[in-house]
Amino acid sequence: MNTLTFYTVDVFAIDKYTGNQLAVFTNASHLSPLQMQRIALEINYSETTFITATEPDNGGYNVRIFTPKKELPFAGHPTLGTAYIIQRAIIQQPVEKVHLNLQVGQIPVSWERIGDGGEVLWMRQNSPTFHEILSAADLAPILNLELDEFDTRYPIQEVSTGIPFIIVPLKNHTALKGIRINRERYFQFVAKTYAKDILVFCPETYSAENHLSVRVFVEYLGIPEDPATGSANGCLAGYLVKYAYLGDAALDVRVEQGYEIDRPSLLFLKAIGEGESIEVSVGGKVIMVAKGEFV
Secondary structure, eight states: OOOEEEEEEEESBSSTTOSEEEEEESOOTTOOHHHHHHHHHHHOSSOEEEEOOSSOBTTBEEEEEEOSSOEESOOHHHHHHHHHHIIIIIIOSOOSEEEEEETTEEEEEEEEEOTTSOEEEEEEEOOOEEEEEEOHHHHHHHHTOOGGGBOTTSOEEEEESSSEEEEEEBSOHHHHHTOOOOHHHHHHHHTSOSOOEEEEEESOOSSTTOSEEEEEEEGGGTEEEESOOHHHHHHHHHHHHHTTTTSSSEEEEEEEEOGGGTOOEEEEEEEEEETTEEEEEEEEOEEEEEEEEEO
């Protein structure tokens, strides 16, 4: 195998060494899917991406995304982190937008300058689709929660913007922090569901600046708990608009994730209802951490 250059970035970061880690390989055109999968397992981050062409194809860059266990058609923090590396390492000049060609289609990523001199990267996700409504009685033993800890004003529902998640509303932070996944019950349950991964949220937060606190469990893909999940939060954004959780058809919120596993993260969510569809965008900061080579 030829020498492979890779970069490590923190996505949805608050500062360096926060957010969700991502490894991005920039010269991966000669790798087979099996080699990519083995490298992703070796890196053992929640996701690793491979840029398979350094020239645009139909206006976008071809990218493949792998967890330690399998390839994904889409994922949030890999999309933002890979766009950041394309701009820095391949294009090597400021751009307003980069398109990634993923299995779910072409996803645009744009840059926004913010007041502290930094920048937020935004991705437009596919319009959410809404699937089965599930029972709190089924989820309670999986999450080790009591029934009265669920916010029953809103449904537990499978939602997808490319990857489906089970969206679970809770009443407070105490319930959110108390979750302990029962793996045996979890795998029995998701064997029968469309969505395999779980996003749990509540309206209480660690930081007063933020609006919601979230935890995401992706055991099915080999990730017990994810520190920052753009795809799941895109589903959450659509859910919040559909059910007017914050009392409006337009959404512009700050969501915190990862505090319980010592990787505090910050995601920006925007969404608006447009007839039968909902337009969803997810944003966050990306910070370069390392550059290296596989030999």
